[in-house]
Amino acid sequence: MSLLTSVNARTSQVDDFAVLFEGALHDFLHSRHDHAPELATELRGMVLAGGKRIRPAFAWWGWRAAGGADRADAVVRALVALELLQCCALVHDDVMDRSPTRRGRPSVHELYAARHRRERWAGSARQYGDSAAVLVGDLALAWADDALVTAGLPSDALRRAWEPWQAMRTEMIVGQHLDLLAVARRDESLEHAVRVAALKTAAYTVERPLHLGAALAGARPEVVECLRAFGHDIGVAFQLRDDLIGVFGDTSVTGKPVGEDLREGKRTPLMAMALSRAQDRPAALRLLRRCLDGGPVSDRTVDDVCALLVELGAVAAVEEHIELLATSGLAALERAVIEDEARRVLVRLAGRAVTRTT
Amino acid sequence: MSLLTSVNARTSQVDDFAVLFEGALHDFLHSRHDHAPELATELRGMVLAGGKRIRPAFAWWGWRAAGGADRADAVVRALVALELLQCCALVHDDVMDRSPTRRGRPSVHELYAARHRRERWAGSARQYGDSAAVLVGDLALAWADDALVTAGLPSDALRRAWEPWQAMRTEMIVGQHLDLLAVARRDESLEHAVRVAALKTAAYTVERPLHLGAALAGARPEVVECLRAFGHDIGVAFQLRDDLIGVFGDTSVTGKPVGEDLREGKRTPLMAMALSRAQDRPAALRLLRRCLDGGPVSDRTVDDVCALLVELGAVAAVEEHIELLATSGLAALERAVIEDEARRVLVRLAGRAVTRTT
Numbered sequence: 001m002s003l004l005t006s007v008n009a010r011t012s013q014v015d016d017f018a019v020l021f022e023g024a025l026h027d028f029l030h031s032r033h034d035h036a037p038e039l040a041t042e043l044r045g046m047v048l049a050g051g052k053r054i055r056p057a058f059a060w061w062g063w064r065a066a067g068g069a070d071r072a073d074a075v076v077r078a079l080v081a082l083e084l085l086q087c088c089a090l091v092h093d094d095v096m097d098r099s100p101t102r103r104g105r106p107s108v109h110e111l112y113a114a115r116h117r118r119e120r121w122a123g124s125a126r127q128y129g130d131s132a133a134v135l136v137g138d139l140a141l142a143w144a145d146d147a148l149v150t151a152g153l154p155s156d157a158l159r160r161a162w163e164p165w166q167a168m169r170t171e172m173i174v175g176q177h178l179d180l181l182a183v184a185r186r187d188e189s190l191e192h193a194v195r196v197a198a199l200k201t202a203a204y205t206v207e208r209p210l211h212l213g214a215a216l217a218g219a220r221p222e223v224v225e226c227l228r229a230f231g232h233d234i235g236v237a238f239q240l241r242d243d244l245i246g247v248f249g250d251t252s253v254t255g256k257p258v259g260e261d262l263r264e265g266k267r268t269p270l271m272a273m274a275l276s277r278a279q280d281r282p283a284a285l286r287l288l289r290r291c292l293d294g295g296p297v298s299d300r301t302v303d304d305v306c307a308l309l310v311e312l313g314a315v316a317a318v319e320e321h322i323e324l325l326a327t328s329g330l331a332a333l334e335r336a337v338i339e340d341e342a343r344r345v346l347v348r349l350a351g352r353a354v355t356r357t358t
Numbered sequence: 359m360s361l362l363t364s365v366n367a368r369t370s371q372v373d374d375f376a377v378l379f380e381g382a383l384h385d386f387l388h389s390r391h392d393h394a395p396e397l398a399t400e401l402r403g404m405v406l407a408g409g410k411r412i413r414p415a416f417a418w419w420g421w422r423a424a425g426g427a428d429r430a431d432a433v434v435r436a437l438v439a440l441e442l443l444q445c446c447a448l449v450h451d452d453v454m455d456r457s458p459t460r461r462g463r464p465s466v467h468e469l470y471a472a473r474h475r476r477e478r479w480a481g482s483a484r485q486y487g488d489s490a491a492v493l494v495g496d497l498a499l500a501w502a503d504d505a506l507v508t509a510g511l512p513s514d515a516l517r518r519a520w521e522p523w524q525a526m527r528t529e530m531i532v533g534q535h536l537d538l539l540a541v542a543r544r545d546e547s548l549e550h551a552v553r554v555a556a557l558k559t560a561a562y563t564v565e566r567p568l569h570l571g572a573a574l575a576g577a578r579p580e581v582v583e584c585l586r587a588f589g590h591d592i593g594v595a596f597q598l599r600d601d602l603i604g605v606f607g608d609t610s611v612t613g614k615p616v617g618e619d620l621r622e623g624k625r626t627p628l629m630a631m632a633l634s635r636a637q638d639r640p641a642a643l644r645l646l647r648r649c650l651d652g653g654p655v656s657d658r659t660v661d662d663v664c665a666l667l668v669e670l671g672a673v674a675a676v677e678e679h680i681e682l683l684a685t686s687g688l689a690a691l692e693r694a695v696i697e698d699e700a701r702r703v704l705v706r707l708a709g710r711a712v713t714r715t716t
Contacts, residue, residue, distance in 0.1 A: 035525075036532045038539070092496065096489035121542035123652050128542050131454035134492055135535050138450065138499060142527040145503040149520050155513035162507050167393075169500040174394045177493050181396070184479035184486050294481050 017060050017076075021053060024076045025083060028147055039136050042108050043143075046136075047087050050103040052358075054238075055082040055209045057349055058231065062213025065342035066223050071154065075216055078151035078161070082209060084144035089172055089204075091137040095130050096180065097264060101257070109133035141169075153216070160215040168208035175200025182267040188292065190272035194236070197269060201242065202235025206353065226336030230346070233329030237322045237354040243268040244318060245357065248306060259302035262291045269321075274314035284308055326354050375418050375434075379411060382434045383441060386505055397494050400466050401501075404494070405445050408461040410716075412596075413440040413567045415707055416589065420571025423700035424581050429512065433574055436509035436519070440567060442502035447530055447562075449495040453488050454538065455622060459615070467491035499527075511574070518573040526566035533558025540625040546650065548630035552594070555627060559600065560593025564711065584694030588704070591687030595680045595712040601626040602676060603715065605664060617660035620649045627679075632672035642666055684712050 029047065033040045056079040063075055093099070094107040101107055106114065113129025121128065148165060149158065178196045181187070210231040214224045246261030247270065261268065271288065278284040287304055291297055309315050333346060387405060391398045414437040421433055451457070452465040459465055464472065471487025479486065506523060507516065536554045539545070568589040572582045604619030605628065619626065629646065636642040645662055649655055667673050691704060 032528075035528050036535075039532065039535055088496070092492055096485075096492065098485075116542060119543075122544050123542055127454075127456075128538060130488075131538050132535060134450055134454065134495075135531050135538075137492075138446070138495070139528065139531050141496060141499050142503075142524070142531065145500075146520075146524045146527075149507070149517075150524070155517075159507075159513075162504075166500070166504045166508070169504075170390075170393050170497065173493050173497050173500065174397065177394075177397055177490060180486060180489050180493075184474060184481055185477075186480050 017057065018053060020076045021056050021060070021079065025080050028077070028080045028143075032143060036139055039132070039139050042111055042132075043087065043136050043140055045105075045111075046091060046102070046108055047083060047140075049105055051083065051086065052356075053083060054349075054353065055086060055205055056080075058206050058346075059209040059213035059216075061342050061345050061349065062210035062227055062231075063217045064213075065210075065227060065336070065338035065346060066214040066217035066219030067339060068213070068217030071152070071157075074152040074154075075213075078148050078153055078216065079213075080151075081144040081148040081165070082212075084140045084147055085169065085172070088137040088140040088144065089176070091133050091140065093176065095133050095137075096176070099260075099264075107133075108136050157216050157218070160218060161212055164208050164211035164215050168204055168212070171199050171208070172204045175204065179267075183265060183294070186292070188267060188272060188275055190269055190276065193267050193269040193272045196267070197236055197239040197243075198232070201239040202232055204235075205238055206235030207231030223336055223338060226332050227338075229332035230329045230336070230350070233325040233332065234350045234353055237325040237329065240269060240318050240322050240325075241354055241356060243270045244315065247309065248315075250357065258299075259297070259306065262302050262305055263297045265292050265294050265297075267292070270309065270314055270318050273317050274309050274312050277312040277314060278308075284312065322354050326350065375415060376411060378434045379414050379418070379437065383438050386435070386438045386501075390501060394497055397490070397497050400469055400490075401445065401494050401498055403463075403469075404449060404460070404466055405441060405498075407463055409441065409444065410714075411441060412707075412711065413444060413563055414438075416564050416704075417567040417571035417574075419700050419703050419707065420568035420585055420589075421575045422571075423568075423585060423694070423696035423704060424572040424575035424577030425697060426571070426575030429510070429515075432510040432512075433571075436506050436511055436574065437571075438509075439502040439506040439523070440570075442498045442505055443527065443530070446495040446498040446502065447534070449491050449498065451534060453491050453495075454534070457618075457622075465491075466494050515574050515576070518576060519570055522566050522569035522573050526562055526570070529557050529566070530562045533562065537625075541623060541652070544650070546625060546630060546633055548627055548634065551625050551627040551630045554625070555594055555597040555601075556590070559597040560590055562593075563596055564593030565589030581694055581696060584690050585696075587690035588687045588694070588708070591683040591690065592708045592711055595683040595687065598627060598676050598680050598683070599712055599714060601628045602673065605667065606673075608715065616657075617655070617664065620660050620663055621655045623650050623652050623655075625650070628667065628672055628676050631675050632667050632670050635670040635672060636666075642670065680712050684708065 025047065029040065029044045033044070059079050059082060060075070068075065090102060091108045094102055095109050099107050100110055109129040109132070112132035113125040116125035116128045148161065153161070175196060179200060182192055182196060207228050210227045211224060214227050219227070243261065246266065246268070247259055251258050257263070271292065275285070275288055278288060287301070287308055290301055291305055329350060330347065333343065336343075383405065387398065387402045391402070417437050417440060418433070426433065448460060449466045452460055453467050457465050458468055467487040467490070470490035471483040474483035474486045506519065511519070533554060537558060540550055540554060565586050568585045569582060572585050577585070601619065604624065604626070605617055609616050615621070629650065633643070633646055636646060645659070645666055648659055649663055687708060688705065691701065
């Protein structure tokens with residue numbers, strides 16, 4: 001089955017999980033609200049403002065793939081942890097990147113800073129906004145673990161799940177730091193960009209959620225290995241797609257400004273490929289460096305760099321790489337001895353992840 | 359037994375636990391180092407630079423008090439979580455307060471910012487330092503939960519411990535936010551100052567650690583109740599002592615600048631009591647407000663405010679309050695049906711907590 005036809009296949013199983021999951025997410029946040037009203041309101045606003053729930057979906061179908069069937073309600077509740085962890089990552093990331101928006105609304109630190117200004121409070125609005133957002137992220141991280149531990153999982157399932165869960169949290173945090181370091185050190189190598197993509201997104205978004213789901217189901221090591229290989233390749237492809245969307249994405253769909261990654265000077269594999277292709281073209285190099293050097297980037301520069309990325313063949317190279325990763329990922333999935341329905345859904349989720357536009 | 363004589367009593371049991379605990383803390387951090395080398399180095403530096411390990415000690419003796427005896431090795435490993443949580447709190451707090459020092463060394467965000475400047479990296483050193491420190495705190499928070507879950511506790515003990523553990527994390531974060539809000543809203547009321555002290559420190563430093571230890575041991579509800587009542591009172595007294603040290607503490611012992619709390623404009627019960635006593639004295643009020651208004655505070659002002667706090671009777675009132683809390687806390691402990699040795703040690707720990715000078 002090709003990826004593109006699979007995207008259009010029947011989606012009811014995916015939707016069934018999506019409905020269960022949103023219910024569990026609401027229930028958790030609702031039950032916790034009174035413990036931290038000032039912070040939980042913005043946390044809930046952020047979590048429920050959108051998000052593709054891609055991590056819980058991969059974890060759920062990893063669990064199903066490995067034969068998971070009993071205590072489905074507890075598994076759904078446990079996967080709320082993934083969305084809360086993602087909330088921590090986004091809220092803290094936005095503070096670090098000074099991003100003004102997220103999911104089409106002001107980012108959490110901006111909401112708190114705006115409140116500080118509105119109420120004419122004492123001190124710096126920016127400092128209060130940043131501090132409150134750090135605390136919202138901390139709360140999301142602490143509550144993520146609470147969601148997993150208090151979901152009502154059997155003790156052995158919880159213990160098995162903790163291995164991928166602890167790896168995922170550490171990898172996410174280390175990946176964020178490598179991202180900061182790359183900008184600080186002006187590291188423009190393809191190697192570094194791919195390493196960050198593998199840690200920060202591939203592992204965290206696809207591979208580890210699948211691993212977590214498989215661990216919850218008590219999967220055999222061969223099954224875990226195939227699912228992780230599939231998840232790694234689809235995860236890197238997901239990140240490469242994300243990089244294309246970050247440059248060329250439609251702002252009305254993404255909720256982010258046009259060319260945001262260019263304005264932020266992100267060191268992506270896309271930019272690394274463009275730089276290596278532009279080595280003999282001083283004007284093209286200067287244009288790319290204008291984005292990477294951290295200064296303000298005009299609309300005109302964004303347009304020019306977009307055209308240049310296409311002209312240099314960097315976009316085509318990234319698209320080709322996505323296609324190769326999708327093929328090798330699906331081959332790994334093919335080798336796995338797993339449930340048929342889950343296999344079909346995982347193929348579809350992989351297709352969505354690598355062909356999406358938001 | 360009075361508090362002062364108890365401080366000088368035999369300390370070997372306390373020291374035995376302290377040695378075991380430092381070993382467990384080193385082992386955990388050592389085993390984790392390679393997973394996040396760039397962040398773990400500063401995390402380890404911070405954790406091992408000092409700290410009184412007061413939370414693990416109260417948890418350990420709460421466990422012993424409630425009859426805990428088996429799997430002591432797993433309990434010691436589990437309590438590493440408390441010190442890592444404290445590390446998260448301190449590192450994020452220092453970013454929010456922009457504190458330059460901690461435990462006699464530069465704070466974590468300062469260490470990263472200094473490295474950024476030394477290496478002549480791109481972008482803002484302050485922004486890099488703050489961001490890296492946010493990530494170190496996140497790592498400490500995630501690893502705190504890992505330490506508890508992977509300590510090798512029996513499943514039922516882990517489940518029992520999770521209730522106080524999740525409450526403690528949420529209360530700590532909410533307490534930090536109330537602290538920010540009090541400064542922003544210029545809230546000078548005694549009521550608010552006491553509420554922050556109760557949440558941010560009393561619960562988090564003494565009551566919940568005792569609760570956690572008792573839960574690990576499977577204590578009966580009456581025992582938990584008495585230990586928590588003891589912990590609440592001793593915890594508030596601990597915070598009141600902390601406030602006195604923050605103003606009058608000897609910088610060579612505390613590792614913090616003289617009068618730091620005055621320079622930071624902290625809203626403490628001490629300041630609230632001083633303000634209410636100074637209502638009819640405009641000059642005294644102006645002097646106190648100079649600290650609370652967030653502007654720069656000179657050495658001369660620090661000296662004058664110190665003298666004023668004594669003259670107004672605020673220091674004596676806080677000392678009296680500490681004495682009352684210590685008495686009521688010890689009375690609650692007296693009612694508890696617990697192990698004798700643990701009771702003696704808890705009395706001693708309480709004495710240290712409320713009479714200490716650092």
